[in-house]
Amino acid sequence: MEQGGKAALGWAARDASGHLSPYSFSRRVQGDGDVTIQVLFCGLCHTDLHVIKNEWGNAMYPVVPGHEVVGVVTDIGAGVTKFKAGETVGVGYFVDSCRTCETCRTGHESYCPQLVPTSNGVDLHDGATTQGGFSDAIIVSQDYVVRVPETLPLAGAAPLLCAGVTVFSPMVQYGLNSPGKHLGVVGLGGLGHVAVKFGKAFGMTVTVISTSPSKRQEAVEQLGADAFLVSRDAEQMKAAAATMDGVIDTVSAGHPVAPLLELLKPMGQMVLVGVPAKPLEVPAFSLIAGGKRVAGSAGGGVGECQAMLDFAAEHGIVADVEVVGMEYVNTAIERLERNDVRYRFVVDVAGSKLGVDDA
Numbered sequence: 001m002e003q004g005g006k007a008a009l010g011w012a013a014r015d016a017s018g019h020l021s022p023y024s025f026s027r028r029v030q031g032d033g034d035v036t037i038q039v040l041f042c043g044l045c046h047t048d049l050h051v052i053k054n055e056w057g058n059a060m061y062p063v064v065p066g067h068e069v070v071g072v073v074t075d076i077g078a079g080v081t082k083f084k085a086g087e088t089v090g091v092g093y094f095v096d097s098c099r100t101c102e103t104c105r106t107g108h109e110s111y112c113p114q115l116v117p118t119s120n121g122v123d124l125h126d127g128a129t130t131q132g133g134f135s136d137a138i139i140v141s142q143d144y145v146v147r148v149p150e151t152l153p154l155a156g157a158a159p160l161l162c163a164g165v166t167v168f169s170p171m172v173q174y175g176l177n178s179p180g181k182h183l184g185v186v187g188l189g190g191l192g193h194v195a196v197k198f199g200k201a202f203g204m205t206v207t208v209i210s211t212s213p214s215k216r217q218e219a220v221e222q223l224g225a226d227a228f229l230v231s232r233d234a235e236q237m238k239a240a241a242a243t244m245d246g247v248i249d250t251v252s253a254g255h256p257v258a259p260l261l262e263l264l265k266p267m268g269q270m271v272l273v274g275v276p277a278k279p280l281e282v283p284a285f286s287l288i289a290g291g292k293r294v295a296g297s298a299g300g301g302v303g304e305c306q307a308m309l310d311f312a313a314e315h316g317i318v319a320d321v322e323v324v325g326m327e328y329v330n331t332a333i334e335r336l337e338r339n340d341v342r343y344r345f346v347v348d349v350a351g352s353k354l355g356v357d358d359a
């Protein structure tokens with residue numbers, strides 16, 4: 001903990017149990033170009049779950065999760081021109097990057113080799129572990145903060161900061177945003193349900209591919225999907241073979257990829273955004289026959305995130321959320337783990353008593 005830091009309160013994971021508890025810690029002092037943000041709402045992304053349970057082997061405990069932050073600017077440092085106190089803003093998966101590499105210079109900051117994740121990252125200023133949005137306030141350089149359009153409900157907007165831009169960015173990059181094209185969305189969770197909404201707003205035909213037949217009705221009737229395929233039903237999958245221009249795969253655990261590649265038209269594009277801990281099996285033949293393409297995609301740049309929020313506001317898109325208090329977060333984590341959420345938990349951080357260090 002650096003000297004002279006700003007006292008902060010949050011909830012942290014101390015070990016791989018998946019359990020969070022109150023944590024008092026210190027944030028860096030607001031510097032030139034920084035904004036101080038009081039956290040209002042913060043979404044619970046499956047990435048938080050992977051990290052706090054150390055499923056990717058990179059947890060630096062204690063970890064305060066949370067990278068789908070909506071808050072209000074309470075203070076600004078010298079030289080801040082983009083934001084004023086009182087404005088509603090968002091912070092997503094990362095809070096800093098090198099600013100000079102090719103990806104930073106071209107607006108693809110999420111691919112910077114020195115990317116600083118909002119939570120469980122290493123602050124370029126002082127080497128401290130970054131602590132995320134499950135806390136009272138966060139201090140971020142203005143260059144990594146976005147404006148939340150006034151018309152968006154705040155709790156529903158929070159998941160857009162990660163889930164939203166993570167699906168929006170590759171959809172735009174791979175041309176999966178043109179009317180009339182057919183998009184497959186695999187996994188109907190936090191990322192997947194927002195992908196369906198963006199796909200429909202782009203004027204596409206959207207098919208959800210899921211292991212849970214029970215999600216059919218909600219996918220079609222509530223989210224507006226055009227069709228629903230049960231991935232374990234070989235006949236349904238066969239009937240849909242070679243019909244899709246793109247498939248976006250949001251699944252968080254190991255699963256067969258070859259049957260999904262069959263859904264693509266020749267030269268179709270699959271985009272992996274889900275991050276199962278173990279490698280996926282991609283048979284060469286499934287790619288070569290039909291000249292299919294598989295890409296990965298991580299988050300999106302700051303400019304893309306702003307464009308996504310503006311598009312969401314224009315089309316009235318927010319995530320479907322279950323808003324909970326911080327005292328419920330451990331139950332929320334357990335429920336997320338068993339896929340029992342429609343479709344994102346969002347913690348009402350400002351409305352919760354964050355408590356004091358119990359360690």
Ligand SMILES: NC(=O)c1ccc[n+]([C@@H]2O[C@H](COP(=O)([O-])OP(=O)(O)OC[C@H]3O[C@@H](n4cnc5c(N)ncnc54)[C@H](O)[C@@H]3O)[C@@H](O)[C@H]2O)c1
Pocket residue numbers: 044045046047048050162163166187188189190191192211250251252253254255272273274275276297298299336339343
């Ligand atoms: N690429 C990125 O930048 C990025 C950003 C955010 C999240 N992620 C990753 O994306 C994944 C999804 O995140 P989320 O927040 O939407 O999670 P989520 O838990 O809300 O949704 C995951 C979905 O996958 C489904 N699923 C889980 N196991 C499955 C299996 N074995 N077979 C088929 N379906 C299965 C679930 O039913 C659920 O619908 C996670 O791995 C997360 O870490 C990546």
Ligand SMILES: [Zn+2]
Pocket residue numbers: 045046047048067093162163
């Ligand atoms: Zn995330």
Ligand SMILES: [Zn+2]
Pocket residue numbers: 097098099100101102103104105112113114
């Ligand atoms: Zn960089």
